[in-house]
Amino acid sequence: MLRWGVSILLLTIGLAAPAQALPPEPPPAPLTPADGASVPVNADGIPVTFGCPVYTQYKTGEFTLPGGPKEYGLSMSAAPALGADGRLTNPVATVSGGSAPPPGGDQCAWVLAAGGAQRPQETPGTYYWQVWRFCSGCTSGYETGPVRTLTLTANATLAVKPPRTIYAGYPFILPVTATGVANFTPLAVRRSGGATVGAGTVTSESAQPTVTLSGSTKLSAEVTLGSQTVVSPEVSVKVLRAKTWKTKASDDGAYKGSRSSKFTVAKHGRELRSLTVSVAMLCPTPGMVGQFTTQIGVAKVKTVRLAPDGSFVGVAVPEEATSIRVRGKIGKRKLSGGIAELSVGSCSGTAKFTAKKG
Structure with a gap:
């Protein structure tokens, strides 16, 4: 109601007398962070x-319309382009005084943020931000401050x-801790030289990618967060030649x-064939956030080679939307430490299992 009242009042005054030139006043002034500063995502x-x-945002005759902190606003964009009103175009975040009242005084302390699936405040990269304020007596409708840059960096x-034991040519699982990395972030493992x-994929700040090496090397993990690449320290890995099963x-x-x-188990304890394991999977219910149903799937792997110590890791992609990974260890006619992972479309699950010969 207040803004409608001001609009009607301004229209009435406008019929009586034209707006006068506004007195010179300093433009909106950004304070912190400094131009070009690096700031952690938040x-x-x-x-x-x-x-x-x-x-003063409007003046005519003896009437002066003042503006205060609630008439100020902020914009953040991924590009420095300006529109006809002097403000950043295509902002990824916009905050105005009406939605975020400041504590008062001549200085304001606000936050640049936006909701949705892609939240800029959580995405590393270079951004541009600008302070502006409403100006009823200005041609563009706004007075704008200078554009400043800031670089958001991930604290990851x-x-x-x-x-301890890795055999040449045999897949193994490499545990990776990924502190500060969001769920579902893709992760790559590279050997010395960059291959x-x-x-x-990161889940709960960890990942367990499947890796196969042909010889001793150094390994590192890598994720890309926005425009930032985070790389782990390299670790030397000794790879043994497969012999003496x-x-x-x-x-x-x-x-x-x-x-x-x-x-x-076949080939004198060197091959595992036709493995099947039942896996309970959680499936998100369409249109219902946080609601899941349970479905039973079957992980099937045709052939897996057993390493000299009896351990195995097998991976299968029987069709585009299905992925399977199994692991465990055979010894003394028993399977121990069995884990089957199954993903079918949006459904996924993990099952622990054991088995005995006969």
């Missing part, structure tokens, strides 16, 4: 301060911890176990 928004004194760290030897011909035969698991 889920709650990027803190900024700026001058927001009372000013990666670390890899290779298993990619594995990939995974612990599994024997006596391990060959059919196995059955928990989770309806079954498979066959």
Whole structure:
């Protein structure tokens, strides 16, 4: 109601007398962060301060319409382009005094933030921000301050911890801690020289990509967050030549176990065939945020090679929307530490299982 009242009053005054030139006043002034500063990403928004004194936004005859902190606003954009009104075009975040009242005084402390799936305050990169204020007596309708740049950086760290025993040509799982990295962020594993030897996805600040190496090297993990690339320290990895198998011909035969698991060990304890495991998967309910249903799927892998110590990691992609990974260890006619991971479309699940020969 207040803005409508002001509009009617201005219209009445406008019929009586033309607006006068506004007195010279300093433009809106950004204070912090400094131009070109690097600032850590913040889920709650990027803190900024700026001058927001009372000013004249319209004048005619003896009538003067003042403006205060509530008439100020902020814009943040991924590009420095300005529109006809002098403000940043295509802003990724806009805040005005009406929605974020400042504490008062000639200085304001607000935050630059936006909601939605892509939140700029959480996305590293270079941004442009600007202070502006409403100006009823200005041709463009606004008075604008200078455009400043800021670079948002992620407070993220990666670390890899290779298993003690790795065999040349046999897949293994590389544990990676990904502190400060959001869920579902793709992660790459690179060997010394830059070649990619594995990939995974961050979940709960960790990842377990599958990696295969042909010889000893150094490994590092890498994620891209907006315009920022975060790389872990390199870790030396010793890769052994596959020889002297612990599994024997006596391990060959059919196995059955928990989770309806079954498979066959063959080739004198060097190969696992026709593995199937039942996996309970959680499936998001369409149109219902936070609601899930449970479906039972079956992880199937045709053939997996057993490493000399009896361990195995097998990966299968039977169709475009389905991915499977199984792991465990065969020894003394038993399977221990079995884990089956199954993803079908938006459904996914993990099952632990054990099995025995016969």
